[in-house]
Amino acid sequence: MSSGRVFAVASGKGGVGKTTTAVNVASVVAEADRSVVLVDYDLGMANVGQVLDVEDPAGATLHDVLAGDAKPLDAVSAAPGDFDVVVGGTDIEDFGRADPSKLRGMADALRSEYDVTIVDTGGGLSHDTTVPLGLADETVLVSTRQAAALENTAKTRDLVERVGGTVRGLVVTRVSGSDVADDDEVAALDVDVLGSIPEDGRVADSERAGEPLVSFAPESPAAVAYRELGYELLGESPPLSFKDGDGEGAGDAQPGAAMAEMMGEGGDAEESSEPSLLSRVTGGLLGSNGKD
Numbered sequence: 001m002s003s004g005r006v007f008a009v010a011s012g013k014g015g016v017g018k019t020t021t022a023v024n025v026a027s028v029v030a031e032a033d034r035s036v037v038l039v040d041y042d043l044g045m046a047n048v049g050q051v052l053d054v055e056d057p058a059g060a061t062l063h064d065v066l067a068g069d070a071k072p073l074d075a076v077s078a079a080p081g082d083f084d085v086v087v088g089g090t091d092i093e094d095f096g097r098a099d100p101s102k103l104r105g106m107a108d109a110l111r112s113e114y115d116v117t118i119v120d121t122g123g124g125l126s127h128d129t130t131v132p133l134g135l136a137d138e139t140v141l142v143s144t145r146q147a148a149a150l151e152n153t154a155k156t157r158d159l160v161e162r163v164g165g166t167v168r169g170l171v172v173t174r175v176s177g178s179d180v181a182d183d184d185e186v187a188a189l190d191v192d193v194l195g196s197i198p199e200d201g202r203v204a205d206s207e208r209a210g211e212p213l214v215s216f217a218p219e220s221p222a223a224v225a226y227r228e229l230g231y232e233l234l235g236e237s238p239p240l241s242f243k244d245g246d247g248e249g250a251g252d253a254q255p256g257a258a259m260a261e262m263m264g265e266g267g268d269a270e271e272s273s274e275p276s277l278l279s280r281v282t283g284g285l286l287g288s289n290g291k292d
């Protein structure tokens, strides 16, 4: 396996939880023993560096690479949470220097170095925002359940297709109360719902601490949901328990056979055996593994 997978995290609207999703998925993928790099491709408002409190950034930023002033791997630094990160420049001139067409070379370089590359993007539909959507293997859409956010998500979904990308599905964020992700408006988008992340006050705490939520507060509701999501993206089952500490020996993937179909999610044909969401949420108690 010399060639890794590239995921883009996108939304039509800012402030819906893309960066939170990208950071935490990166951390979960690292927990699952994959090498992973997170690229902050929000060219205008790069903030992964702050959210993760990257202490010792590499000598170069993404903007330097996109300006042709640095090699892709020179911009990689270590992030808390056991993964690597490419932070963006934060000076206003940096924005003008960046040439989005250089992102492809960057992604290729990272793809050959890491199992998983996650590209966080800025909100909106401008040209530079769309570049990662065309070159990622799969785009993960992020939206809250607000009507305006969902409308913009529909546009982003169309855009991904127009630039030749692939939508993996939707992550519904900041879900509160008795909200469920698969209501009518969400269903109207006609994309798989990959996960539903509850509103969780620990998210802000983890940002203040400069750490991914999944390591900062591993058992908080949003962390649990992000863990589900991360393994879902890998096509695996999450460990049955994930006590603090290293997540190793915390129980291997459930043997659960494929049954996404049972959930009526139009189970992706690509990776064969993953247990249903229901099965995973209930630790295998519900949603049996009937593969045939």
Ligand SMILES: Nc1ncnc2c1ncn2[C@@H]1O[C@H](COP(=O)(O)OP(=O)(O)O)[C@@H](O)[C@H]1O
Binding pocket: 011, 013, 014, 015, 016, 017, 018, 019, 020, 021, 123, 173, 174, 175, 197, 198, 199, 200, 201, 203, 204, 207, 222
């Ligand atoms: N599940 C959540 N619960 C509570 N607050 C959240 C959650 N997800 C994101 N937030 C907050 O929402 C704001 C926007 O999140 P962010 O991930 O930066 O969005 P984006 O990258 O789409 O602009 C941040 O202040 C973040 O702390």
Ligand SMILES: [Mg+2]
Binding pocket: 018, 019, 020, 042, 047, 120, 121, 122
């Ligand atoms: Mg962001």
